[in-house]
Amino acid sequence: MEFELWYLVAVPLLFAAGWYLRGYDAKQRRKETENLPDNYFRGLSLLLSNEPDKAIDAFIEVVKIDPETIELHHALGNLFCKRGEFDRAIRIHTHLINRADLPDEDRLRALSELANDYLKAGIYDKAIECFERLSKNGAYRLDALRSLLRIRCTEHDWNGAIEVARRLEKEAAEDHGTDISHFHCELAAAAARAKNAAEAEREVNLALLEQPNSPRALMLAGDFALAAGDARRAVESWEALRKHSPDHFPLVVRRLVKGYEALGDEEGAERTIREAMAECPTSEVVEEAMKRAFRKGGEKEAGAIVGQAMKSHPTLGNLSVAMELRQLVAPDDPQLQGIAGMLKKESDRQGRYQCRKCGFLSHSYLWQCPGCGGWDTYPTLRVQDMSVRKKG
Numbered sequence: 001m002e003f004e005l006w007y008l009v010a011v012p013l014l015f016a017a018g019w020y021l022r023g024y025d026a027k028q029r030r031k032e033t034e035n036l037p038d039n040y041f042r043g044l045s046l047l048l049s050n051e052p053d054k055a056i057d058a059f060i061e062v063v064k065i066d067p068e069t070i071e072l073h074h075a076l077g078n079l080f081c082k083r084g085e086f087d088r089a090i091r092i093h094t095h096l097i098n099r100a101d102l103p104d105e106d107r108l109r110a111l112s113e114l115a116n117d118y119l120k121a122g123i124y125d126k127a128i129e130c131f132e133r134l135s136k137n138g139a140y141r142l143d144a145l146r147s148l149l150r151i152r153c154t155e156h157d158w159n160g161a162i163e164v165a166r167r168l169e170k171e172a173a174e175d176h177g178t179d180i181s182h183f184h185c186e187l188a189a190a191a192a193r194a195k196n197a198a199e200a201e202r203e204v205n206l207a208l209l210e211q212p213n214s215p216r217a218l219m220l221a222g223d224f225a226l227a228a229g230d231a232r233r234a235v236e237s238w239e240a241l242r243k244h245s246p247d248h249f250p251l252v253v254r255r256l257v258k259g260y261e262a263l264g265d266e267e268g269a270e271r272t273i274r275e276a277m278a279e280c281p282t283s284e285v286v287e288e289a290m291k292r293a294f295r296k297g298g299e300k301e302a303g304a305i306v307g308q309a310m311k312s313h314p315t316l317g318n319l320s321v322a323m324e325l326r327q328l329v330a331p332d333d334p335q336l337q338g339i340a341g342m343l344k345k346e347s348d349r350q351g352r353y354q355c356r357k358c359g360f361l362s363h364s365y366l367w368q369c370p371g372c373g374g375w376d377t378y379p380t381l382r383v384q385d386m387s388v389r390k391k392g
């Protein structure tokens with residue numbers, strides 16, 4: 001092996017360079033560490049010692065000296081928010097918004113996070129204030145409007161919801177026609193509960209103007225017309241609903257029968273029941289059909305209807321209708337009365353509508369799900385009646 005003389009020079013030189021660079025690196029790290037304010041370490045130490053409020057004070061001092069540490073504040077704010085410590089998250093985000101020396105982008109981000117802190121804490125008036133500010137301009141504009149719409153709905157502020165939905169239609173080119181129609185229906189129903197018939201009528205007309213074939217608006221229009229003594233207009237509304245949305249027929253069968261009876265149109269009532277028995281024989285429809293048949297043809301005719309229903313759909317609801325018929329035949333039998341009462345109660349308890357989206361169960365038909373907040377998410381048949389609809 002040949003030994004070259006220049007090795008004697010190169011090896012010590014490389015060693016010296018390595019030594020120098022090691023020292024430089026350590027010096028650089030020392031310098032960087034010195035640049036981190038003491039408050040940063042104090043904040044960390046306080047956070048680890050489970051003293052978050054004092055830690056927040058320390059971190060606020062850090063951002064005053066070094067705005068570059070802003071990410072730390074966002075992370076900390078989100079951490080407190082996720083842990084449900086909203087007052088702490090609010091404090092951090094409020095501080096960031098008030099820092100005039102921070103870039104607008106950072107302050108807007110803090111405002112968006114503050115709005116969500118208030119929303120999660122259930123402080124809606126403050127959340128609305130923040131989202132309103134965000135909705136004026138900037139990258140958070142459309143998300144802020146969508147959040148505002150959710151809050152207005154949660155608070156049942158339907159006029160406010162209409163205004164926000166209109167802004168979303170204009171600014172985000174989104175279609176909120178169905179929502180707006182529902183909001184007018186909510187206002188109409190509220191007016192009807194307050195016995196303000198004129199206002200209820202006005203709102204339902206606005207709902208129909210927004211969505212001329214809205215099943216809910218047509219159903220309400222019929223209800224209001226019948227309450228005002230105009231059975232013809234009521235029947236027209238419900239027939240229009242049935243025509244435009246056959247799925248909603250089970251919800252208006254009883255209304256239509258009542259409307260035709262009010263008009264003295266026995267054939268109309270009879271036809272409605274006959275068609276409902278063919279299209280959607282729910283236990284409510286079977287009950288209506290059984291009662292009519294009993295009035296007209298007695299036990300035999302009513303028994304045939306119930307027997308057929310029990311055969312094709314042996315549900316608890318239809319069993320309850322069968323017991324109801326027994327009760328009509330023998331009204332003085334106390335034992336029968338007890339059993340029929342119990343069955344009816346149990347059938348009503350079990351007969352529930354279920355949201356398609358989140359599975360939330362409800363005894364009555366709902367246009368908006370209390371579980372997920374979705375509109376029109378309930379099928380128009382109760383769970384136990386789902387099998388009655390003939391597949392098209």
Ligand SMILES: [Zn+2]
Pocket residue numbers: 355356357358359360369370371372373374377
């Ligand atoms: Zn739901």
